[in-house]
Amino acid sequence: MKLYYAPGTCSLSPHIVALEAGIALELEKVDNKEKRTASGADYWQINPKGYVPALALDNGELLTEGTAIVQYLADQKPASALAPTHGTLARYRLQEMLGYINSELHKSYSPLFKPDTPDAVRQERKDYLRRRYALLEQRLAAHDWLVGDHFSVADAYLFTVTNWAKHVALDLSDFPALLAFQKRVAERPHVQAAMVAEGLIKAAA
Structure with a gap:
């Protein structure tokens, strides 16, 4: 999985969660002003919302919104106890x-x-x-x-x-x-x- 982030923004939250859960993420820095990634890609083409964070999943889908991303990451590693069980x-x-x-x-x-x-x-x-x-x-x-x-x-x-x-x-x-x-x-x-x-x-x- 790849996390699109900008230093110090709200994308720091899923970055922390991934490390706490023991999930290895590829990181791709985004220039928030230019909307370009570190590799030179047009970020608007990756995430039409234009802001970070965004999580590129291994199946090719893109998950956006920090509150959704952190729960998704936590649920990949239930033993980390970073989020309570669904339905509770x-x-x-x-x-x-x-x-x-x-x-x-x-x-x-x-x-x-x-x-x-x-x-x-x-x-x-x-x-x-x-x-x-x-x-x-x-x-x-x-x-x-x-x-x-x-x-x-x-x-x-x-x-x-x-x-x-x-x-x-x-x-x-x-x-x-x-x-x-x-x-x-x-x-x-x-x-x-x-x-x-x-x-x-x-x-x-």
Whole structure:
């Protein structure tokens, strides 16, 4: 399988999940501005949506949308316990959390990355994000992980999205449980490996 990614974007989430699950992926870097892959291919021809991540399956199909990709990867290696079993309430709780991160956090960051976003809109989005993070702060103050008692695909997604805060000057200093969570995830060897591979951090000496 091949993962089309752009460093530090939401595609970091499935990259982490694949490593955590022990799935070897071929990586193809995408230039988000030019919509060209590292090999020179027109990314629009690969994924008509134009954004990452996209997962090229071994049967020739293309799977898009990060929340679908991480669940697909987790289900390839059930023993990894990165996603609860299909049909269980726990699985729906996972999907509930993935949906929350996707709609309430992920998309709310988008205007903050655009230089022409008016200051009023920028402040409104930051205030909105802080309100949405408050709910997760309550969860993480009582539990190490978002769903169940161990690391899951939802944690990989929250970590990836929350890493963007420092790039858009979103102050999360009064969310200590969230910051502790970010540190806890960042220390995982497979998370570090994914970030090193994408050039986001340097390999440990």
